[in-house]
Amino acid sequence: MPSPPHNGGGDAHPPQRRHHLNLLILLLRLVTFGFSLAAAISIVTNSSPSWLRFQSFRFVFAANVIVAAYSLFEMCASVHEILKGATLFPEPMQLCFDFTHDQVFAYMVVAAGAAGAADARRLRGGGSCAAEGGFCVLADVAVALGFAGFAFLALASLVSGFRLACYVTTGSGLHIW
Numbered sequence: 001m002p003s004p005p006h007n008g009g010g011d012a013h014p015p016q017r018r019h020h021l022n023l024l025i026l027l028l029r030l031v032t033f034g035f036s037l038a039a040a041i042s043i044v045t046n047s048s049p050s051w052l053r054f055q056s057f058r059f060v061f062a063a064n065v066i067v068a069a070y071s072l073f074e075m076c077a078s079v080h081e082i083l084k085g086a087t088l089f090p091e092p093m094q095l096c097f098d099f100t101h102d103q104v105f106a107y108m109v110v111a112a113g114a115a116g117a118a119d120a121r122r123l124r125g126g127g128s129c130a131a132e133g134g135f136c137v138l139a140d141v142a143v144a145l146g147f148a149g150f151a152f153l154a155l156a157s158l159v160s161g162f163r164l165a166c167y168v169t170t171g172s173g174l175h176i177w
Helices: 015-044 053-085 089-124 133-168
Strands: none
Touching: 015 053, 015 133, 053 089, 053 133, 089 133
16 A cells, blocks of 8 residues: 655655655656666667677676666656655655665666676677677667666665665655755
């Protein structure tokens, strides 16, 4: 059952601040979704030498698809919170869910990007890109888009961590100002 925000009985934070924070989270989720989806599409459309032969590029694809799906779910949760004024799950559970998943998926996508960048560099150094230049360019683009998605997911993680810290200290997932 959805849980309305709990802050000790009184509304210590104006609804406008809550609305602005929710819009910021929604924007970060939307940008993360866009970059992750674009990275997944870039890698899957790269068919010169099949990207499936490279474990690191499969990891880049899988990590970005997972992050895009997670970001889509979180965008829906943010829209629900904006429209209904309540979280999907009880607030403490929602805040812990958001923060832990943001952290796990951010580490996963940055690890995938690092693995993909290392393989792309190895291919470029081995002269493979001279014959298959398009493959290397699309691999670099996919890795770069994945890193951009990571940056926005890391920012979302900071905001969700801040909300969780506020809830732990004050009983409300809102900011303290």
